[in-house]
Amino acid sequence: MSSEPTRLLWQKSSFSGGNGGQCVEVAQAPDGGRYLRDTKDRSRPAHYFTEAEWDAFLKGVKAGEFD
Template sequence: MPSDPGQLCWRTSSFSGGNGGQCVEVAEAPEGGRYVRDTKDRTRPAHYFTPAEWDAFIRGVKAGEFD
């Protein structure tokens, strides 16, 4: 895990646009894990997910588990 998530390349979720500022940003860590943070309050710590956790999340999204 990188010691400073602020050094990573963050991208805003394509689902974040136009929803009253409820945005999420994601950054890929060097070992394949992901950081997720709140776009409107970047002073709060980012949440880290291991590669296995991120993969399970993506499979759940594609399967409609969060609809």
């Protein structure tokens, strides 16, 4: 597991609208992986996913595996 860098550019989905406290945010890690965190408690550690894990997740979303 990669330790979370102190400076990351966090982004949330445009589908979140004005509901900023009920979302997840994602940030790209320097090694190409991704960090994922819950906006309800940003003080908790983010979950880390390798680049391969994140790519597999995105492919699954696009294929409708989580519908």
